[in-house]
Amino acid sequence: MTVTEERQTTTLVGESVKRVEDARLITGEAKYLDDLNLPGMAHVAILRSPYAHARINGIDTSKAAEHPGVIAVYTGKDFEDLPALPCAWQAGGVENFVNTPRVLEIDRVTFTGAAVAVVVAETKYAAEDALGLIEVDYEPLDVVVDVEAAVAEGAPQIHENAPGNIVMDWSIGDAGATDKALGEADVVVKERLVNQRLIPTPMEGRGAAATYEPSTGEYTVWMTSQDPHIMRLLMTAFVFGIPETKMRCIALHVGGGFGTKIFLYHEYVLIAALAQKVGRPVKWMETRRENYVATTHGRDHVAYLEVGAKRDGTITALKTKTYANLGGILSTIAPGIPTTLYGRMLSGAYRIPNISCQVLGVYTNTGMVDAYRGAGRPEATYLVERAVDLVAAELGLDPVDVRRRNFIPPDAFPYDPAGILNGLEYDTGDYEKALDRALEIVDYEGFRREQEAARKQGRYRGIGFSTYVEICGAAPSAWIGTVGEGWGASMWESAMIRVHLTGKAVVTIGTQPQGQGHATTVSQIVASELGIPIEDVTVELGDTLNAPFGYGTYASRSAAVGGVAVYNSLQKIKAKARRIGAHMLEADVEDVEFADGKAFVKGAPDTAKTIQEIAGAAALAYDLPEGEEPFLDDTTYYDPPNCTFPFGTHIAVVEIDAETGEVSLERYIAVDDVGKVINPMIVDGQVHGGIAQGIAQALWESGVYDEDGQLRTSSLMNYAVPKAEFFPPFEVERTETPTDVNPLGVKGAGETGTIASTPAVVNAVVDALMPLGIRHLDMPLTPERVWQAIEQAKA
Amino acid sequence: MYTMRPAEFDYHAPTSLEEALTLLAEDEGSRPLAGGQSLIPLLKLRLALPSALVDLRRIPGLDEISANGGLTLGARATHRSVAESDAVRSGWPALAELAAQLGDPQVRNCGTIGGSISHADPAADYPTMLKALGATVTAKGPDGERTLAADDFFQGVFATALETGELVTSVTVPALAAGTGAAYVKHRHPASFYAVAAVAAVVSVEDGACTDARVTVGGVTAPPAHAEAAAEALRGSSGSEEEIAAAVAQVPEALTGARGDTYASGEYRTHLAKVLAGRAIAAAFERAAA
DSSP states (O other): OOHHHHHHHOSSTTSOOOOTTHHHHHTTOSOBGGGOOOTTOEEEEEEEOSSSSEEEEEEEOHHHHHSTTEEEEEEGGGGTTSOOOOOOBOOTTSOOOOOOOOSSOSSEEOSTTOEEEEEEESSHHHHHHHHTTOEEEEEEOOOOOOHHHHHSTTOOOOOTTSGGGEEEEEEEEOHHHHHHHHHHOSEEEEEEEEEEEEOOOOSSOOEEEEEEETTTTEEEEEEOOSOHHHHHHIIIIIIIOOOGGGEEEEOOBOOOOTTTTSSOOHHHHHHHHHHHHHSSOEEEEOOHHHHHHHSOBEEEEEEEEEEEEOTTSOEEEEEEEEEEEEESSOOTTGGGTTTHHHHTTTTTTBOOSEEEEEEEEEEOSSOOBOOOTTTTHHHHHHHHHHHHHHHHHHHTOOHHHHHHHHBOOGGGOSBOOTTTTTTOOBOOOOHHHHHHHHHHHHTHHHHHHHHHHHHHTTOEEEEEEEEEEOOBSOOOHHHHTSTTTOBSSOOOEEEEEEEOTTSOEEEEESOOOSSSOHHHHHHHHHHHHHTOOGGGEEEEOSBTTTSSOOOOSOTTOIIIIIIHHHHHHHHHHHHHHHHHHHHHTTOOGGGEEEETTEEEETTOTTSEEEHHHHHHHHHHOSSOOTTOOSSEEEEEEEOOSSOBOOEEEEEEEEEEOTTTOOEEEEEEEEEEEOBSOSOHHHHHHHHHHHHHHHHHHHHTOOOOBOTTSOBSOOSTTTSOOOOGGGSOOEEEEEOOOOOSSSTTOBOOOSSHHHHHHHHHHHHHHHHHTGGGTOOOOOSSOOHHHHHHHHHHHHO | OOOOSOOOOEEEOOSSHHHHHHHHHHOTTEEEESSOTTHHHHHHTTSOOOSEEEEOTTSTTTTOEEEESEEEEETTOBHHHHHHOHHHHHHOHHHHHHHHTSSOHHHHHHOBHHHHHHHTOTTOSHHHHHHHTTOEEEEEETTEEEEEEHHHHEEETTEESOOTTOEEEEEEEOOOOTTEEEEEEEEEOTTTOOEEEEEEEEEEEETTEEEEEEEEEESSSSSOEEOHHHHHHHTTOOOOHHHHHHHHTTGGGGOTTOOOOSSOOHHHHHHHHHHHHHHHHHHHHHHHHO
């Protein structure tokens, strides 16, 4: 490994450099989609179904078309020539019974909020007015919203090609060996765990705008996206059937995504198609209500768990049958989330010799469910971390001791967890180190003494652990793109770096931030490697005209894949700078080194050529080494050999008000290990936000449909996103175990918070209520739910 | 039905109360606009479709707060100004505390007491407290001015005694007699910050014994309910833990038809009302003794 050597010459990597994005974000200069005003732009409003399941017998748009200001009104029949959207990640190795949205639904809707007609008007108000004049003849059909009810006999059938409402039936692990191990275990704990539906709620909703040039047949589509290149790929190749050169996709500043802006939504296609149909630029920006009903949701699993252990706490087998509610119709990568990103992570941080997992993807008359921050790993971590606590409770053991007993030890890496990772291995880890530090911060023994004293006074205090591991840096193309994992593409990243005449660097990347600060972290890598001021680095992103291609930002991959592409590219640029520098110094290349922004003869750093001088010479090209091309630039593609596996220990300390059932979060400690850290401030920010979102699942958030398929939590008045004042200051620290997967040593830090924190809080609440004999409670742990449990336990 | 863009309406910005009343009288479809914290969302959702908005913000004097024995709060006094008013904080601290934890900073900066009580959300904070304190509401309309007891003003879910064209101009809260303490305890909804359940308690104590009490429960029924049996049980008591517990046990009988939703059932709200009543009563006794 050369990481340590390289670090000696770098200065900015590892520093909390202030974010280069923030000046324009804070002053309001940053342009978001809703700020986009194209000359002659028309506005779009979309009519959505008030029924969760209905046949459409007819749509009369005549009155709407006559409304003042209306340019055109269309229904699904006007777009019959465009195919349904692609499902780009299907569960690997099994048949998927795929149904995806059409541009507008034609004869049937399968969830409230499904789009059935569209108005294009001079103003967004006129467009909204006209929506109310469209008459749709719906024939309501029977509705099913519960995932287990949907697969029961006699349930309403949502799609003809999906008998029993099954999207896919996917299994991994050795079921026979797992059943045998469960049969031989000293104890077997069984539990049904609900991982409730969440509504991601980014600050900025979704939207799109488009223009079309008839003379060239070229579309330009602006969209709120985490991955504009994938949008272009899916739209050109799978929907419009045109070459990628005929469409340009642009993401402006994106105000949060949390996964929801990975996907190709029918509205994006609709807007592009409308620009062509009406011959004017068009724009649609969703409302918060549309965001709640029509943008993807997350989680929504019901998992049946069986875990077997020896009396000493050694876990010998883990088995689950999990129902994943995927909604009324499939979003772009919906089947991949509860399979590859969930089932394959069910070993957690533990050596569990026997694991088997069956996942049933299920259609219900609810909104689409797809990746939401953490995407499958929070669900897996919740199951595993609850399982460990259930085993500890059953055996009367300390949950910390059970964790230690089952941890994968540092010398076992690279580690293959019971073969369930389909060929990948956990890269590096030192799980006890993070646990020990967290225990030290919380003063574990002291807390247990205080807890005992509090219990004697009738107070309920609890401590909960989550010693998680997760998978980041997706992914080796040769793994994820194969039949086994079902992802319909590859997963590399690109970096295109130009060092201009003056020594200023322009870096073009294919990942697309939604607030993560890519421009800052990438600039830090570039400034460190080239030895130039960070102000001299410009990062370009978000436009398919810029980077050759990129798979986008999600799965905590932008540093571990995209950042490495940048790093590797810089090595090639430095090599060229060294060659040109040697020529300028009239020295042999072998005698010259490039460090701290200078080429110099080894041992004589005072006589040096700076990167600026070298870039100038390279650009002017009056005098270059024999055979050397002009200009200092490079384009590099990086496809990682493995994923990365961050880990850590999170601890929650709670007290419960037994009279009201309110959970008060007293302390929250996180010791994460995300490998090498490029910008500690940015990582802290990611960790803080993630923890808040994960705790919110444990305590407050829940997307609730009633039996008619109406979303009861359809606004910020009744869907409880977390507010800063809900939390104590988070106590965040890190250990640093670099990965050997990539030369930067980085693992990924965007999702650890949501992955780790949810079970830590639930475990703490259950720990507090242990004296009452309570072993499990389903989320969210609202005051009423906790109070009811206490009342029942006391009765 | 997923709209969040208002339908068309006219907009007036009168500079006197008379002008505002005239505008409202001339157009029955018009609605007054104060801080907009309830009305603007309703417009966006097209649940309110007024022909015109009569903006009260340019009418001078409507936001004044004055204490002269009793407390008079101008209808356009914002929650923040109530929370920060020295007069309110010294004479009616429970009211200032209520205003300080109403909604979020934006709501407190824009929202007004007149707007809040005219809207009469069943989970709003002010109605509960105003009923407990025996406040009166002054309204002006085409037929002149009238003053209503808070008990008569609040009539149900989003329902008040206001007639069409009538505007709340002020709220008057009587001075707390010597030996009187008031407290407001709320369990807030984690999304809306409205009251899931809330209790306002007012107790008067003389020579260690409670001479009068009011226990009013909000968020559970609409309008907020006086727990009269609980208040009666407190009269003559010393406010001991046992006596409060006995009084609190009487709270549910005032709460028939308790509201339930996805966050909290009627059963739980009723339970909360008991717990919060105990806490509010204890706090009120403490204040009465101070």
